[in-house]
Amino acid sequence: MDADPPQFGNIDVNESDIHTIVLSYLVHNCFKDTLESFVSCTGMKQPVDHMQDMEKRKRIYHFALDGNASKAIEMTEEFAPGLLEENKDLHFDLLSLHFVELVSSHKTQEALLFAQCQLTDFGKEQKYVKKLEDFMALLAYDEPEKSPMFHLLSSDHRQHVAESLNRAILAHTKLPSYSAMERLIQQTTVVRQCLSQELGKDGHKPFSLKDFLKS
């Protein structure tokens, strides 16, 4: 990354804007305690009901992350009723998370039953059939971790589902589903890309957060 271009000095950044950015990040990721101290330190105003919601969202997120999909679904239904009906993809992802749990703990009969009751309904829509087939394939292997579908068992997959769930809940409660910080970094990257496409080799290098933080 180039050394600070001279233009930077001419732009004033409002202190409270920065606070808002940090706040939105903390709210998005449910860092309740940090949020409380931050608010008191900076003297910002923070509506109270956000705190309770955050606590619930945090628990839902962690249930999903741990693979405890049934608990996650229960709490989501309670907290944001109708959300899962509106987001069929998400519902499917969560149910299949539960299925994966059953398969990993070698409860084959239960997994079969669960699949027959809860998952096959999705099979009526063509777009779910391929996904269903992949999940069911886990049953075909004695050691599902060694099957071609092993990625469905991974923590990366669970994290992905948990994050989608988080975003959906935020959207449902009329909060932004992306934190301001995330958006800003995305924005910078895209702007940089456009510039370098237009100017070719003479343009700037693509935006790298890592380099930026080091400089």
Add this chain to the structure above:
Amino acid sequence: MRVVEDGTLSKRVKVSSGKIGGLSDDTSVGEQGSCSLSGSMAPLLASEDDKVVGSNGVISKVEFVRIITEALYSLGYSKIGAHLEEESGIPLHSNLVLTFVQQILDGQWDESVTTLHQIDLMDENIIKLASFAILEQKFFELLDGEEEMDALKTLRTQIIPLRVNCDRAPELSYFIVCPSQISLDKTHSQESRLSSRKKLLGELRKLLPPTVIIPENRLVCLVEQALDLQKDNCRFHNSVGEMSLLVDHQCGKDKIPYQTVQILKEHYGEVWFLKFSHNGRYLASSSCDSRVIIWVVNVDGHVIMRHRLTGHRQPVSYISWSPEDDQILTCGDDKTVRRWDIDSGECLCVYEKQNLGLVSCGWAADGKSIFTGVTDKSISMWDLKGKEVESWKGQRTHCMADLGITSDGKELITLCKENVVLLFGWETESERFIEENQTITSFALSEDGKLLLVSLWDGDIHLWDIDGCMEWIGEYNGHTRSRLLVRSCFGGLEQAFIASGSENSKVYIWHRASMELVFSLSGHSGAVNCVSWNPANPHMLASASDDHTIRIWGLKRVNSKSNGTLEKV
């Protein structure tokens, strides 16, 4: 005569649910255990030392007898088949194979897989693929009997470890939870257990090497190959039907249309173009008197006029039949395209482009849109209501009236320059070219869309293969052309012939593969501009001439005075 030791001659391959129907009266697999290669050989009546049959020394006697035996069983003559096995000492199939077949029909899956491993002459991969097919059948039968856990066990412990057809695993797993989907699966359908097992057996027979199990109907297959070869060599072959096995096949010229059977005089001017519909039931012709006539071909082959279409203001030079044969497009010197209904004779739509002219026309494969060439060298696509839907600019078409479309509907064929034919993929905008070293006057596409006939300025006709890579196949000449547009076409059984008009008033017919001139037919008193061979009747050819008539050529004699005469080549 040798004494038969036990009643094995009449034994059949046993089936648990009674006699096998279906494929053949008995599966042509042979008889259990009456002979074995390693056991005592039955004394042969023919000379034992001959290992080959025939004067060329290329046919193995053992194989020859085996395929005859298989043919006997396939025809239902099991007694004779068994007797042949016994008398020749050459069993059709080894005991292991017979056991294998029986186990498949009885549904003894695991045992059959074991037997499979015991059979010699097979490589790893074939054994695995065959085992897969067998275990898949076991899997489906278990699911059929609602034994899901057993099916899952089979999948896990037997099928997956084979490590073949791995992409089938997700589908099979899905069937366990959703058995209703099985009926939609392409490899299985609603049929009885036995017929499904027989189907599996058929698949396995194709999978296993022919030395292990003789392919079904092998002898018939070989005979058909010989007949095909004879047919290909027959230069005048133009009729369907049985071919005799007793003599080598050779047609005479009498099955190719060579006599005028009808003269159609309803046009008032030179007839420039004609074309049969795809189903051969109609003929459309156009004349320089600006009119188009629709004719009906009766069942007895007689052609009568149905409609006279008026509307164009100038001569019509090209007609295109819709894929369903219910409409035609016409275009000509007045540079508009008209769409007509065959039933009523009404003009349904006139296509025009502002300030420009339309010079050629053709139907899209789905019959829902049409393509036209335009005087500004572009190509346009139109809907049925007359609205232009798309336009491809650039040097796409020359001022010619020819527009073709390949049989898959994906490529348009036009002349984009004087000597270049363009195959334009209208969806992908891909381009392929055929370049000749002379001006091209017209072209014609074969029915299967794989061959293109290109007529050149000096009169030669070139044949190109346009399926895949473009290859020049051959040349046809003999006819004459110097000033006029003379068209040619494909025709006859399997498009085995090429016909063309000629300025010297004759119709020329060549055999396509050998490029040999078969006939030159006289009768017309003016240049023959266009010919069309009836796609549904290989014995009917129509020609259009400057003498204002259309002649229908066929096989029957005609009593009228103006008889066509043939000139033998």
